[in-house]
Amino acid sequence: MSNKHVNAVIVGAGAGGGVVAKELSEAGMSVVLFERGDWVSFDAHDIDELLSQRTTVLGNAFGPDNERYRRVVVNEDGSTKVVLASENDYNNVAACVGSGTVSYGAMAWRFMREDFKMKTTYGHVEGSTLEDWPISYDDLEHCYEKAEWEIGVAGDAAQNPFAAPRKKPYPMPPFSYNKEAKILESSMKRLGLHPFPIPMLRNSIPFNGRAACVRRRSCCGFACPINAKCGTHNTVIPAALSTGNCELRTNCIVSKLIINDKGRITGVSYFDKDNNSQEQTADIIVICASATETPRLMLNSKSKFFPTGVGNRYDWVGRNFQGHAYTGAFGLFEYDIFDDIGPGATIAISDFSHHNRGIIGGGILANEFTRLPYFFTNIRPPGSPTWGKSHKEFQKKYFKRNTQVVGPIQEMPFFDSRVQVDPSVKDFWGIPVIRLSGHRHPKDVEGCEFLSSKAELILKEAGASFTWQSIGGKGLSGGQHQSGTCRMGNDPQTSVVDKFGRVHDTSNVFVADASLHVTNGGFNPALTIMALGYWVGDYIASEWQKGNRFV
Amino acid sequence: MDDGNRLSRRDFVKIATLSAGALSLTVGSLSFIEGCTTTPKTGTLFFSENEIKLMEAIAEQIIPTDEWPGGRNAGVVNFLDEQLVGPYRRFQQDYRKGLEALEKTCENKFHSKFEKLSWDSQTAVLQDMEASRLNGEAWKNGFSKYYFELLRSHCMQGFYGSPRHGGNKDYISYKMIGIDQPPIVGENRYGI
Numbered sequence: 001m002s003n004k005h006v007n008a009v010i011v012g013a014g015a016g017g018g019v020v021a022k023e024l025s026e027a028g029m030s031v032v033l034f035e036r037g038d039w040v041s042f043d044a045h046d047i048d049e050l051l052s053q054r055t056t057v058l059g060n061a062f063g064p065d066n067e068r069y070r071r072v073v074v075n076e077d078g079s080t081k082v083v084l085a086s087e088n089d090y091n092n093v094a095a096c097v098g099s100g101t102v103s104y105g106a107m108a109w110r111f112m113r114e115d116f117k118m119k120t121t122y123g124h125v126e127g128s129t130l131e132d133w134p135i136s137y138d139d140l141e142h143c144y145e146k147a148e149w150e151i152g153v154a155g156d157a158a159q160n161p162f163a164a165p166r167k168k169p170y171p172m173p174p175f176s177y178n179k180e181a182k183i184l185e186s187s188m189k190r191l192g193l194h195p196f197p198i199p200m201l202r203n204s205i206p207f208n209g210r211a212a213c214v215r216r217r218s219c220c221g222f223a224c225p226i227n228a229k230c231g232t233h234n235t236v237i238p239a240a241l242s243t244g245n246c247e248l249r250t251n252c253i254v255s256k257l258i259i260n261d262k263g264r265i266t267g268v269s270y271f272d273k274d275n276n277s278q279e280q281t282a283d284i285i286v287i288c289a290s291a292t293e294t295p296r297l298m299l300n301s302k303s304k305f306f307p308t309g310v311g312n313r314y315d316w317v318g319r320n321f322q323g324h325a326y327t328g329a330f331g332l333f334e335y336d337i338f339d340d341i342g343p344g345a346t347i348a349i350s351d352f353s354h355h356n357r358g359i360i361g362g363g364i365l366a367n368e369f370t371r372l373p374y375f376f377t378n379i380r381p382p383g384s385p386t387w388g389k390s391h392k393e394f395q396k397k398y399f400k401r402n403t404q405v406v407g408p409i410q411e412m413p414f415f416d417s418r419v420q421v422d423p424s425v426k427d428f429w430g431i432p433v434i435r436l437s438g439h440r441h442p443k444d445v446e447g448c449e450f451l452s453s454k455a456e457l458i459l460k461e462a463g464a465s466f467t468w469q470s471i472g473g474k475g476l477s478g479g480q481h482q483s484g485t486c487r488m489g490n491d492p493q494t495s496v497v498d499k500f501g502r503v504h505d506t507s508n509v510f511v512a513d514a515s516l517h518v519t520n521g522g523f524n525p526a527l528t529i530m531a532l533g534y535w536v537g538d539y540i541a542s543e544w545q546k547g548n549r550f551v
Numbered sequence: 552m553d554d555g556n557r558l559s560r561r562d563f564v565k566i567a568t569l570s571a572g573a574l575s576l577t578v579g580s581l582s583f584i585e586g587c588t589t590t591p592k593t594g595t596l597f598f599s600e601n602e603i604k605l606m607e608a609i610a611e612q613i614i615p616t617d618e619w620p621g622g623r624n625a626g627v628v629n630f631l632d633e634q635l636v637g638p639y640r641r642f643q644q645d646y647r648k649g650l651e652a653l654e655k656t657c658e659n660k661f662h663s664k665f666e667k668l669s670w671d672s673q674t675a676v677l678q679d680m681e682a683s684r685l686n687g688e689a690w691k692n693g694f695s696k697y698y699f700e701l702l703r704s705h706c707m708q709g710f711y712g713s714p715r716h717g718g719n720k721d722y723i724s725y726k727m728i729g730i731d732q733p734p735i736v737g738e739n740r741y742g743i
Contacts, residue, residue, distance in 0.1 A: 048713045377711055399729070
């Protein structure tokens with residue numbers, strides 16, 4: 001039995017795809033939203049630290065699973081290794097309805113104006129493909145606002161003097177500081193910095209028909225037991241479904257785009273929940289599968305019209321793979337600073353996001369999410385015992401007396417950090433898997449060293465009895481903040497999609513996820529991905545309503 | 552999600568805490584709270600009896616008993632035994648190879664089993680293993696350091712991870728560091 005033709009197929013029900021589904025189905029378009037995973041609930045994994053989305057030693061709580069998924073990673077010496085989905089090198093994002101928005105820490109950052117104009121602000125950076133976005137912050141501002149109000153953000157932008165201008169405040173008041181944040185707040189102020197409560201995609205008050213957050217320590221990496229965390233799974237996706245125009249097909253693996261004999265993309269091939277091969281035709285296709293899976297799908301879709309994959313005429317698909325090097329410092333105190341007010345991260349500064357001497361970009365600094373018991377076993381000053389009596393003593397003494405000030409550094413896009421498809425390794429469904437290769441730009445380490453030194457300064461000023469830096473910025477980037485692999489741009493020779501997310505060389509294929517990011521900001525990217533979902537979704541919906549069928 | 556159940560579960564937690572104090576919650580009731588039951592096992596799933604003794608000694612070295620239980624009594628080996636036929640099936644060969652090599656090393660060097668060595672000698676053997684200082688074919692090519700790190704991190708997981716996986720018996724490590732379990736909003740209830 002063949003599937004009924006629809007107006008739009010959306011691949012991936014995460015931060016981008018969920019938003020697009022709502023925008024298109026509310027505009028009256030018939031939509032099939034594909035998701036490789038399923039709906040997930042808190043009860044499936046509870047607060048199991050070893051099987052979460054943050055610590056994954058026993059598996060990814062919300063997928064992808066180790067049985068069916070593989071990736072290949074190219075080592076520094078050129079050799080390759082096959083990695084399991086739960087291993088760090090896999091660079092997973094959750095495979096479930098809502099994807100990472102179910103289990104994220106939920107920081108809700110807007111990028112700054114400079115983040116869209118990195119080349120204009122800092123000039124050419126040798127060895128980097130650093131570039132301006134084809135859209136500005138001001139173009140995207142109303143989309144950020146929509147994301148904040150429809151999905152739900154708690155914060156107080158007035159306290160951050162570096163925040164880009166906004167028209168409307170956040171819909172919910174900010175979260176209060178926990179004890180460690182209060183200690184850090186006075187330290188930051190003494191140093192002349194400008195601390196403020198982190199904007200969060202969590203309910204600080206009852207909002208949108210869901211309860212207010214109860215501040216559990218197990219939040220980042222876990223589903224919320226009371227549904228107080230705002231993701232696409234409990235906001236825009238239900239809204240899309242309630243229009244009656246959107247069908248969500250879970251446990252479906254989209255394997256390639258269907259290209260007809262005229263070179264038009266007419267739909268997608270996929271494996272349904274029983275692993276049967278099926279096709280779904282549509283007028284338009286919106287790929288929102290993440291900065292790793294989106295290029296994979298495009299590269300796996302070849303024909304005489306697209307001999308190296310859809311959108312890949314100039315070999316830019318999968319290039320400029322970025323993420324965030326996390327960098328900062330730890331501090332130990334001689335009194336309890338842990339008050340079990342979750343999720344831990346509550347305070348931030350944006351003083352070092354831009355215009356730092358000798359540094360391209362920068363990043364926010366925030367206190368880290370609660371370091372759970374197993375996670376904490378690996379946090380020790382350099383040279384400390386990693387086992388035995390004194391390791392246990394440290395665990396007892398400092399579990400409630402440590403903090404980490406840390407942030408994501410804006411990475412320099414690097415052309416040779418890339419997502420390809422592997423020539424031989426296939427997944428459970430026989431689809432060629434992702435092959436990851438490359439490394440970060442050397443400038444990233446400089447940014448990390450800079451930001452870590454500032455973090456340590458804050459901890460010392462706060463009265464920490466011992467501090468040490470943790471400096472990131474080496475090796476292959478990616479991780480859960482993965483981005484950049486289908487760059488947005490005006491020139492088809494140096495980008496993959498146009499400023500509305502449409503893949504060059506196609507009339508009806510769009511991308512709406514972090515693959516679009518020209519640069520990834522010095523901020524957690526979730527809210528920007530959502531905003532881009534509105535940007536692309538609104539464009540498609542308004543054109544559709546004007547009669548444009550994207551032929 | 553069934554909100555009714557959620558509420559009743561939370562209420563149960565509250566009542567149990569108020570009436571008995573979280574410290575005296577029984578293992579049975581905690582299992583109920585976590586939504587999974589642990590049935591006592593007969594026999595082991597992966598380790599032989601000899602390997603159990605050896606593993607317990609190793610776990611005890613990694614997390615020694617002090618005023619709180621150590622790796623042996625916190626069920627670390629039970630955790631590993633379960634994981635090695637589950638998510639850690641891929642490490643079975645490493646364990647077989649590593650434990651056999653450790654036995655052989657102790658036999659050659661001390662004419663004794665690892666677990667019969669003095670505490671300090673056991674520590675020294677593990678330190679040598681960590682630093683790739685042990686003699687023997689099996690330890691070559693980085694296996695010594697690799698396997699020690701595997702043992703170390705797995706023991707930590709068994710001691711500090713959720714009891715649902717067979718370790719951290721009676722939530723002992725959470726009690727030790729003074730965090731309540733199940734988590735109750737606000738200050739912890741142990742007063743430690």
